[in-house]
Amino acid sequence: MNPMTKRRLVILAEGRLDLFSAKTAVSVIRYRKEEVVAVIDHVNAGKDLSSIIGVGKGIPIVSNVGETLKLKPTDLLIGIAPPGGMLPDEWRKHITDALRNKMNIISGLHLHLSDDSEFCKLAQDHQLKIWDVRIPPEDIPLGTGKAKETKTLRILTVGSDCNIGKMVTSIEITDAAKKRGVNACFVATGQTGIMIEGSGIAVDHVISDFISGAAEKLVLDRIQYKLLSIEGQGAIVHPAYSGVTLGLLHGSAPQGLILCHQPIRKTLRHFPNFPILPLSYLIELYEKLAQPIHPCKVLGISLNCFGMSDNDALQEIKKVEKETRLPATDPIKFGVDKFIDAIQSILP
Structure with missing residues (x-):
């Protein structure tokens, strides 16, 4: 998929919506605000996003994927980059819900979501893409100066x-x-x-x-x-x-x-x-x-x-x-x- 084509992003920041823990979410909202339609975090649902992270005024904070569907999202973006890049266990349901509702997944975690059998099957069934941003190209050479x-x-x-x-x-x-x-x-x-x-x-x-x-x-x-x-x-x-x-x-x-x-x-x-x-x-x-x-x-x-x-x-x-x-x-x-x-x- 072309990762920059006509995106309507929902950002997943469940339970970690602050300036540093949700660095990915904050930065995408700061520089691609026009593409972000909602943020998922049940802890802060209904609050003013900009009062929490300093940017994103007007973007709603909701509790789950279902609440975003009226906004016609195209992609669920994983909005945290925790030490080690692993996926919090409690986030699996949000990701499966997104895939079942025909949303592509964008992830910068060290763990490749495209290697997960459950996620892969859902993506294939619904003709969706999982973009693991951290996967490097295969043609990287040794440095030569x-x-x-x-x-x-x-x-x-x-x-x-x-x-x-x-x-x-x-x-x-x-x-x-x-x-x-x-x-x-x-x-x-x-x-x-x-x-x-x-x-x-x-x-x-x-x-x-x-x-x-x-x-x-x-x-x-x-x-x-x-x-x-x-x-x-x-x-x-x-x-x-x-x-x-x-x-x-x-x-x-x-x-x-x-x-x-x-x-x-x-x-x-x-x-x-x-x-x-x-x-x-x-x-x-x-x-x-x-x-x-x-x-x-x-x-x-x-x-x-x-x-x-x-x-x-x-x-x-x-x-x-x-x-x-x-x-x-x-x-x-x-x-x-x-x-x-x-x-x-x-x-x-």
């Missing part, structure tokens, strides 16, 4: 932790660059980005030896663009996800990095024994790790100031700019013009 030979400007987002705003920052940079007339492309490297963009490779589902090759392929397949805004994954100091971060860094061979950070976060999410390291340390570390493949510099600091007032966020931005001597902003609160100024100064 060829990305650095391309003329396109490659900007990669990196982070002080996971789930901190790398994808949002990359999309906002792409959109802002386009508004300035730059031929820019968002390069999705995770399941949520792929659901939004309609293309990409979920690099966390690629065999480790081929991660840099996947990143390189994403660049080489898009050399017609002047600017590639590449979605980062993980964090280089993360005990679980540092490998994918390094593979992306070396495979995409960026000329510039945007470091993403959440000021109020003091330890790695889900890893309370690991403190968030100083920005100055992370800047130096990322630049040194990039150096052997292709030298690059951190161009700016993207701050996720969710939960902070605008005034407090502005004070934090000033503090970070003084500390790092780099432009800083919250992309959602204040836009990314500072980053675009820095990026345009090095466009080929």
Whole structure:
């Protein structure tokens, strides 16, 4: 199926509808709001969606698939990306109900729903598709360093932790660059980005030896663009996800990095024994790790100031700019013009 054709999405976020647990739901609603007709979460049914996650005003929250049918949905999208990517047991009924009511399934879980015999039979019986977004293409090569030979400007987002705003920052940079007339492309490297963009490779589902090759392929397949805004994954100091971060860094061979950070976060999410390291340390570390493949510099600091007032966020931005001597902003609160100024100064 063409995953981006005339979609009317119902997003499944059962019992986990918040900014971080339902990151996939939040991001799809933020960037594809016109396609979303309802969200399923019995805990918050009837409430104002935007008051819970900050976006999606007017989109109803309902308790089950049956309540969405009057909205003529075409697809059920799994709206969470939990650690390990497994399917919560209580969600099976929602998925089977969707299939029985002629809805395709879109999933970014590590578990392939297309391998589930019950789901597969229902999909076949009703001539439906199950799109497991994380399944990578079969033609991923080993990395060769060829990305650095391309003329396109490659900007990669990196982070002080996971789930901190790398994808949002990359999309906002792409959109802002386009508004300035730059031929820019968002390069999705995770399941949520792929659901939004309609293309990409979920690099966390690629065999480790081929991660840099996947990143390189994403660049080489898009050399017609002047600017590639590449979605980062993980964090280089993360005990679980540092490998994918390094593979992306070396495979995409960026000329510039945007470091993403959440000021109020003091330890790695889900890893309370690991403190968030100083920005100055992370800047130096990322630049040194990039150096052997292709030298690059951190161009700016993207701050996720969710939960902070605008005034407090502005004070934090000033503090970070003084500390790092780099432009800083919250992309959602204040836009990314500072980053675009820095990026345009090095466009080929």
